[in-house]
Each structure stands twice: as structure tokens, then as C-alpha cells.
Amino acid sequence: MAPPPTLRNRPDDAALWLHETYRAMLDALRIEVAADGQVQQGYNLLLTEDWMLLVPRSRERVGDVSVNALGFAGMLLVKRREQAQWLKRQGLMNALVAVTAEG
Structure with a gap:
């Protein structure tokens, strides 16, 4: 998943986008997150300036x-x-x- 280019100069918005996208990827892959925020399954996360990949x-x-x-x-x-x-x-x-x- 690639971030919108407009986020490069807006760190607060970029952080929010990253968190929301990360949580959406966990949901899409059906990786459960406990109430305390602990993820219930192993995964690998890769980030660059241009893309984000989550592999269960x-x-x-x-x-x-x-x-x-x-x-x-x-x-x-x-x-x-x-x-x-x-x-x-x-x-x-x-x-x-x-x-x-x-x-």
C-alpha cells in the first residue's frame, strides 16, 4: 500500500495514515489485536517511503x-x-x- 504523496511534508498526518493503514492491513489479513493492543499472530512488516507491506x-x-x-x-x-x-x-x-x- 502506498501513502499519498501529499503526506511527505505533513508528519502528523503521515503518522495517522500509517497507523490507520497498519490497522486496516491487520484487519484485512484477519490478524487479531487484543484489547491491550497486543497482536495475536506473528507477522513481518516492511516500510519504505513509497510502500508498506505486512506479511502474516x-x-x-x-x-x-x-x-x-x-x-x-x-x-x-x-x-x-x-x-x-x-x-x-x-x-x-x-x-x-x-x-x-x-x-
Whole structure:
């Protein structure tokens, strides 16, 4: 979801838009928020000046590789060469699908 360009010079309005959009994305993805504001399911949130993406997660790892929000920006980080080789065999998109709520 992209913010209206008119918000770039209006930080208070931009903050309100971000919060409302974030809550609408949670609602659209049926991610529950408790009365105290705690989100009841894992997700990854990515923000740039031009777009916002919320990806529901069912788990943190695929195999022994942790997948965080950077994975959905195209950067899967590994600690060992074997993990990189394993990810290549599995397929990077398959790894992302495996950690999403619908995966």
C-alpha cells in the first residue's frame, strides 16, 4: 500500500495514515489485536517511503534458517554455507511461502 504523496511534508498526518493503514492491513489479513493492543499472530512488516507491506507468519524458521522481514525484501541471511546451499535447493520463494500463515 502506498501513502499519498501529499503526506511527505505533513508528519502528523503521515503518522495517522500509517497507523490507520497498519490497522486496516491487520484487519484485512484477519490478524487479531487484543484489547491491550497486543497482536495475536506473528507477522513481518516492511516500510519504505513509497510502500508498506505486512506479511502474516505461521513460524519463524524454515529448516534451520530464520526468516525475518528482510527475507520478504529479497535478503535471506544465513550463518553457514550449508544453509545457503540448502536454501538454493529448496528454492527461495518456497522458503518464504513456508513461513507465511497460508504456507
